[in-house]
Amino acid sequence: MRLFRGQESELRQLRDWLTGLLPDSSARDDLISVAVELGTNAVQHTASGDGGWFTVEVASLGPVLRVAVTDEGATGAPPLADDPFTDAVTAGPPGHPADDLDGYCDDDSDCGRGLIIVRALSVASGVCGNGSGRTVWAEVAATPPASTLYASPCPGAQGRSSNPASSSAMASSRTL
16 A cells, blocks of 8 residues: 555656556556556545545456545445436536536536546456545455456445356455
Protein backbone atom coordinates (compact mmCIF):
# COMPACT_ATOMS: atom_id res chain seq x y z
CA MET A 1 0.00 0.00 0.00
CA ARG A 2 1.19 3.51 -0.73
CA LEU A 3 -0.08 6.94 0.25
CA PHE A 4 -0.24 9.73 -2.37
CA ARG A 5 -0.98 13.44 -2.08
CA GLY A 6 -4.24 14.43 -3.73
CA GLN A 7 -2.48 16.23 -6.57
CA GLU A 8 -2.40 15.43 -10.27
CA SER A 9 1.41 15.48 -10.18
CA GLU A 10 1.23 12.35 -7.98
CA LEU A 11 -0.33 10.32 -10.80
CA ARG A 12 3.08 10.00 -12.48
CA GLN A 13 4.47 8.74 -9.16
CA LEU A 14 1.65 6.20 -9.02
CA ARG A 15 2.46 4.98 -12.54
CA ASP A 16 6.19 4.76 -11.76
CA TRP A 17 5.57 2.92 -8.47
CA LEU A 18 3.40 0.29 -10.14
CA THR A 19 5.83 -0.10 -13.05
CA GLY A 20 8.61 -0.93 -10.60
CA LEU A 21 6.39 -3.10 -8.38
CA LEU A 22 4.87 -5.44 -10.97
CA PRO A 23 6.54 -7.69 -13.55
CA ASP A 24 6.32 -6.54 -17.16
CA SER A 25 3.14 -7.97 -18.73
CA SER A 26 -0.08 -6.91 -20.43
CA ALA A 27 -1.83 -7.42 -17.05
CA ARG A 28 0.55 -4.87 -15.50
CA ASP A 29 -0.19 -2.39 -18.28
CA ASP A 30 -3.95 -2.85 -17.79
CA LEU A 31 -3.64 -2.56 -14.00
CA ILE A 32 -1.59 0.63 -14.32
CA SER A 33 -4.19 2.16 -16.65
CA VAL A 34 -6.97 1.26 -14.21
CA ALA A 35 -5.04 2.48 -11.15
CA VAL A 36 -4.14 5.81 -12.74
CA GLU A 37 -7.76 6.34 -13.78
CA LEU A 38 -9.02 5.58 -10.26
CA GLY A 39 -6.31 7.85 -8.83
CA THR A 40 -7.31 10.59 -11.25
CA ASN A 41 -10.92 10.27 -10.12
CA ALA A 42 -9.82 10.50 -6.47
CA VAL A 43 -7.94 13.73 -7.20
CA GLN A 44 -10.58 15.31 -9.45
CA HIS A 45 -13.84 14.22 -7.83
CA THR A 46 -13.23 13.77 -4.07
CA ALA A 47 -11.97 15.66 -1.04
CA SER A 48 -8.59 14.03 -1.68
CA GLY A 49 -8.03 16.60 -4.42
CA ASP A 50 -8.63 19.49 -2.00
CA GLY A 51 -5.33 19.18 -0.15
CA GLY A 52 -5.97 15.60 0.93
CA TRP A 53 -4.53 12.16 0.27
CA PHE A 54 -5.43 8.88 -1.37
CA THR A 55 -4.02 5.40 -0.92
CA VAL A 56 -3.44 2.67 -3.47
CA GLU A 57 -3.22 -1.00 -2.59
CA VAL A 58 -2.33 -3.77 -5.03
CA ALA A 59 -2.84 -7.48 -4.37
CA SER A 60 -2.25 -10.63 -6.36
CA LEU A 61 -5.28 -12.91 -5.97
CA GLY A 62 -4.46 -15.94 -8.08
CA PRO A 63 -5.92 -15.32 -11.51
CA VAL A 64 -6.42 -11.58 -10.93
CA LEU A 65 -4.55 -8.50 -9.78
CA ARG A 66 -6.64 -6.19 -7.62
CA VAL A 67 -6.09 -2.46 -7.25
CA ALA A 68 -8.01 -0.52 -4.62
CA VAL A 69 -7.92 3.28 -4.35
CA THR A 70 -9.18 4.80 -1.12
CA ASP A 71 -10.01 8.50 -1.14
CA GLU A 72 -11.27 11.02 1.39
CA GLY A 73 -14.86 10.86 0.13
CA ALA A 74 -17.33 12.99 -1.77
CA THR A 75 -21.05 13.39 -2.07
CA GLY A 76 -22.52 10.63 -4.19
CA ALA A 77 -20.76 7.48 -5.33
CA PRO A 78 -18.93 6.78 -8.55
CA PRO A 79 -21.42 5.26 -10.98
CA LEU A 80 -20.64 1.63 -11.71
CA ALA A 81 -23.40 0.37 -13.97
CA ASP A 82 -23.90 -3.15 -15.29
CA ASP A 83 -23.31 -2.09 -18.88
CA PRO A 84 -20.13 -0.06 -19.42
CA PHE A 85 -21.56 1.43 -22.59
CA THR A 86 -24.68 3.01 -21.06
CA ASP A 87 -25.06 6.63 -20.00
CA ALA A 88 -25.18 5.42 -16.38
CA VAL A 89 -21.42 4.99 -16.44
CA THR A 90 -20.73 8.58 -17.42
CA ALA A 91 -23.59 10.14 -15.50
CA GLY A 92 -22.99 11.43 -12.00
CA PRO A 93 -25.16 10.97 -8.94
CA PRO A 94 -28.73 12.39 -9.06
CA GLY A 95 -28.61 16.15 -9.37
CA HIS A 96 -24.96 16.14 -10.52
CA PRO A 97 -24.28 18.16 -13.70
CA ALA A 98 -23.24 14.94 -15.43
CA ASP A 99 -26.89 13.82 -15.31
CA ASP A 100 -27.34 16.10 -18.29
CA LEU A 101 -24.72 14.50 -20.49
CA ASP A 102 -25.51 16.80 -23.41
CA GLY A 103 -24.43 19.79 -21.33
CA TYR A 104 -21.59 18.18 -19.41
CA CYS A 105 -19.71 15.56 -21.40
CA ASP A 106 -19.94 16.20 -25.10
CA ASP A 107 -18.07 14.38 -27.85
CA ASP A 108 -15.11 16.78 -27.56
CA SER A 109 -14.93 16.64 -23.76
CA ASP A 110 -12.23 14.74 -21.88
CA CYS A 111 -14.61 13.68 -19.11
CA GLY A 112 -16.97 10.79 -18.65
CA ARG A 113 -14.87 8.02 -20.14
CA GLY A 114 -12.64 6.88 -17.29
CA LEU A 115 -14.96 4.34 -15.72
CA ILE A 116 -15.70 2.95 -19.17
CA ILE A 117 -11.98 2.27 -19.50
CA VAL A 118 -11.86 0.75 -16.02
CA ARG A 119 -14.80 -1.53 -16.85
CA ALA A 120 -13.32 -2.55 -20.20
CA LEU A 121 -9.96 -3.53 -18.68
CA SER A 122 -11.26 -5.22 -15.52
CA VAL A 123 -13.07 -8.48 -14.82
CA ALA A 124 -14.69 -7.10 -11.66
CA SER A 125 -15.05 -3.71 -9.98
CA GLY A 126 -16.92 -2.06 -7.16
CA VAL A 127 -17.09 0.64 -4.52
CA CYS A 128 -17.64 0.80 -0.77
CA GLY A 129 -17.63 3.59 1.77
CA ASN A 130 -19.46 6.88 2.16
CA GLY A 131 -19.03 10.65 1.94
CA SER A 132 -16.22 10.52 4.50
CA GLY A 133 -14.10 8.09 2.51
CA ARG A 134 -14.50 5.27 0.07
CA THR A 135 -12.62 2.57 -1.74
CA VAL A 136 -13.04 1.98 -5.46
CA TRP A 137 -11.52 -1.30 -6.61
CA ALA A 138 -11.03 -3.24 -9.81
CA GLU A 139 -9.56 -6.60 -10.73
CA VAL A 140 -7.56 -7.24 -13.89
CA ALA A 141 -7.04 -10.74 -15.24
CA ALA A 142 -3.49 -11.88 -14.56
CA THR A 143 -4.19 -15.10 -16.43
CA PRO A 144 -7.04 -16.06 -18.75
CA PRO A 145 -10.37 -15.75 -16.85
CA ALA A 146 -11.23 -18.87 -14.86
CA SER A 147 -14.42 -19.99 -13.17
CA THR A 148 -13.90 -17.89 -10.06
CA LEU A 149 -16.18 -15.79 -7.90
CA TYR A 150 -14.82 -12.27 -7.68
CA ALA A 151 -15.64 -10.98 -4.20
CA SER A 152 -15.59 -7.35 -3.13
CA PRO A 153 -12.83 -6.39 -0.70
CA CYS A 154 -15.56 -4.59 1.26
CA PRO A 155 -18.27 -6.73 2.95
CA GLY A 156 -21.71 -6.06 1.46
CA ALA A 157 -20.35 -3.62 -1.12
CA GLN A 158 -21.68 -3.22 -4.60
CA GLY A 159 -19.64 -4.56 -7.45
CA ARG A 160 -19.86 -6.42 -10.71
CA SER A 161 -18.21 -9.41 -12.27
CA SER A 162 -17.84 -10.43 -15.87
CA ASN A 163 -18.00 -14.02 -14.66
CA PRO A 164 -21.35 -14.27 -12.77
CA ALA A 165 -21.71 -18.05 -13.14
CA SER A 166 -18.75 -18.65 -10.89
CA SER A 167 -18.84 -21.25 -8.15
CA SER A 168 -15.69 -20.99 -6.02
CA ALA A 169 -14.50 -18.12 -3.86
CA MET A 170 -10.96 -16.84 -3.71
CA ALA A 171 -9.58 -18.05 -0.42
CA SER A 172 -6.23 -16.33 -0.17
CA SER A 173 -4.50 -13.17 -1.20
CA ARG A 174 -0.94 -11.96 -1.20
CA THR A 175 -0.29 -8.26 -1.04
CA LEU A 176 2.53 -7.17 -3.31
